[in-house]
Amino acid sequence: MEDCGGGNRGGLILDLTSRFATGVESPISLSSAAGDGRRMVVEMDFFSQEKSWARPEPEVNVPNLSIKEEDLTINTGLHLVSATELSTVEDGISATMSEQNKEEGKSEMVAMKARMERLGEDNQRLRNILIQLNRSYNSLKMQLLAAMQQDNNRNGGTLGHEVTTVARQFIDLGPGLMAPAAGINEDSSTERVSRRWFVSPASELEAAHHDYLLKKKCCGDHDGNGIVYMDRGIRCDGRSGQGMLRDFRPDEGWRPNQMGMLSSTSKSSEQQVREVTMRKARVSVRARCEAPMIADGCQWRKYGQKMAKGNPFPRAYFRCTMAADCTVRKQVQRCAEDRTVLITTYEGKHHHPLPPVAMAMASITSAAASMLLSGSMPSPDAALINPNLLARAVLPCSSTLATVSASTSFPAVTLDLNGSPTFPLPCHKTQSPEFQIPQILAQSLCNNSRFSGLQMLAGAAGDQKLQSLADAVSAATAEITADPNLTTVLAAAIKSIIGGVGDGGGARQAESPVAVSNDTELRSG
DNA sequence: CGGATTTGACCCGCGC
DNA sequence: GCGCGGGTCAAATCCG
Numbered sequence A: 001m002e003d004c005g006g007g008n009r010g011g012l013i014l015d016l017t018s019r020f021a022t023g024v025e026s027p028i029s030l031s032s033a034a035g036d037g038r039r040m041v042v043e044m045d046f047f048s049q050e051k052s053w054a055r056p057e058p059e060v061n062v063p064n065l066s067i068k069e070e071d072l073t074i075n076t077g078l079h080l081v082s083a084t085e086l087s088t089v090e091d092g093i094s095a096t097m098s099e100q101n102k103e104e105g106k107s108e109m110v111a112m113k114a115r116m117e118r119l120g121e122d123n124q125r126l127r128n129i130l131i132q133l134n135r136s137y138n139s140l141k142m143q144l145l146a147a148m149q150q151d152n153n154r155n156g157g158t159l160g161h162e163v164t165t166v167a168r169q170f171i172d173l174g175p176g177l178m179a180p181a182a183g184i185n186e187d188s189s190t191e192r193v194s195r196r197w198f199v200s201p202a203s204e205l206e207a208a209h210h211d212y213l214l215k216k217k218c219c220g221d222h223d224g225n226g227i228v229y230m231d232r233g234i235r236c237d238g239r240s241g242q243g244m245l246r247d248f249r250p251d252e253g254w255r256p257n258q259m260g261m262l263s264s265t266s267k268s269s270e271q272q273v274r275e276v277t278m279r280k281a282r283v284s285v286r287a288r289c290e291a292p293m294i295a296d297g298c299q300w301r302k303y304g305q306k307m308a309k310g311n312p313f314p315r316a317y318f319r320c321t322m323a324a325d326c327t328v329r330k331q332v333q334r335c336a337e338d339r340t341v342l343i344t345t346y347e348g349k350h351h352h353p354l355p356p357v358a359m360a361m362a363s364i365t366s367a368a369a370s371m372l373l374s375g376s377m378p379s380p381d382a383a384l385i386n387p388n389l390l391a392r393a394v395l396p397c398s399s400t401l402a403t404v405s406a407s408t409s410f411p412a413v414t415l416d417l418n419g420s421p422t423f424p425l426p427c428h429k430t431q432s433p434e435f436q437i438p439q440i441l442a443q444s445l446c447n448n449s450r451f452s453g454l455q456m457l458a459g460a461a462g463d464q465k466l467q468s469l470a471d472a473v474s475a476a477t478a479e480i481t482a483d484p485n486l487t488t489v490l491a492a493a494i495k496s497i498i499g500g501v502g503d504g505g506g507a508r509q510a511e512s513p514v515a516v517s518n519d520t521e522l523r524s525g
Numbered sequence B: 001c002g003g004a005t006t007t008g009a010c011c012c013g014c015g016c
Numbered sequence C: 001g002c003g004c005g006g007g008t009c010a011a012a013t014c015c016g
Helices: A017-022 A083-099 A102-154 A157-177 A187-199 A204-218 A269-280 A356-374 A388-394 A439-461 A464-482 A484-499
Strands: A002-005 A012-015 A029-033 A039-043 A060-062 A065-067 A071-074 A246-249 A253-256 A282-288 A300-307 A314-320 A329-334 A341-347 A403-406 A412-416
Touching: none
Parallel strands: A039 A071, A282 A412
Antiparallel strands: A002 A012, A012 A029, A029 A039, A060 A065, A246 A253, A282 A341, A300 A314, A314 A329, A329 A341, A403 A412
8 A cells, every 4th residue: 555645644545556466457445544543445446337335334245335344445447557656666676675685686676677667668558548548438429429419309209308318318427437537637527527426316227217117108108109019019910910010000000011111101201211221230249148139128029030151050130029110120140250259230220219228229329320321430440439338238247348340341330248358459450449438338327227226125125224225325425425525535546547647557447247137028038 | 819939931132 | 144142021830
């Protein structure tokens, strides 16, 4: 534990040694030495959002909430080596030198110096990556905002409102939760986003989901466009009774849901062209998953299966059944090279309310498709996303690292959710980072749900211990939010680690154990 | 019995 | 024009 955060005058103590020594994703600990001698450690995980807090009360053991009597830990999830630490280590070496044999010490010193130099180079490299990622993130954020705005303009009424609501959740949560990376060079923003982080309502998503369910119910299972929802989100051809999908038209009755035929009879030609184009855009998601399908929050119905050339595993075809006229389809196939990798290809765009979990996927795939089609990517070959958002939103059980690449033959994006420990991200062809989606957004989905789930669970079960824990977490959150000094100190400390270009820095994605969440029951998987 | 899945047939675009 | 492969249809079958 070294004093790297502005001395021991009630400030923060940054412990980087374990990370430095082992190179594993152990949390960075920030210790606040209070004037009365009590110590407070904060562990923050910027990526997994496994934030925890405890008052100085008896130790409580809860999964993912390491609450101790005197420790509050914040895990940054970053693999960092600061210049301060480097010098500190060198100081330590010098001190050691004076006590040991000079001959041995000399060679050891040389070796360690060499190691320090290598680490310094690594730091520089990581720092450059971080800067690049930050730039890409900002770029993507603007594009995502534009896409969301377009959606909002296009979809009036209820649907539009829902899209807007959920989209804003994304945008609002994003910057705040990305504080360490987004606010690198701005004191004020760093503090602001840090605060935003702590005050993010834990139940936003639950509220959104509830809103969705309420809306669906209130509308009498209509979406306002003459589309009829059924309990299982599917309409059948009454004549055949075989469960085949049909589009329902008020004027025409049921008719086959043809590929590429859009349901609305009043769509402008421009809109139709756009939708047909969107229909052609494909977004593939590669995820390491043993299950037959990833839980993306939508309801799907299998309508075909085929053996594809060059792959021993069959390709299954699914259609979205959440709305009768939804043209969204997806293909699911195992990777020929690695059967544990599931490749899910989405095509089309939902025109109906989606639960938040599904919205996470839909928004990103849609945004990716839009960007691809609008030419926001300089070239298909140069497309690269850090879709950790999807990694968490779609497949919470997966590792976090993910890549995006684009096919050259047709508008398509591939999101690779297989946690690769390497960095930079592997791509199909030579690419440069183009934009980044903060995984923190998706993690906010998981985390918020989890936290509010704790509260809900406590409330439902009447478990006082759990309830008191939830209350303690809430109170602590409020406390840390209300304390500008602590927030400021935390922000400054974090900034000194992450943002200090001169202090060295870098990023490394942290893997965090996340429970599998099946928000939607999929009969097909 | 109703709804989902299976699976062979069919359609269509593309390359040669 | 023909063959191939991808994608979809729809009757048969399965399942709860």
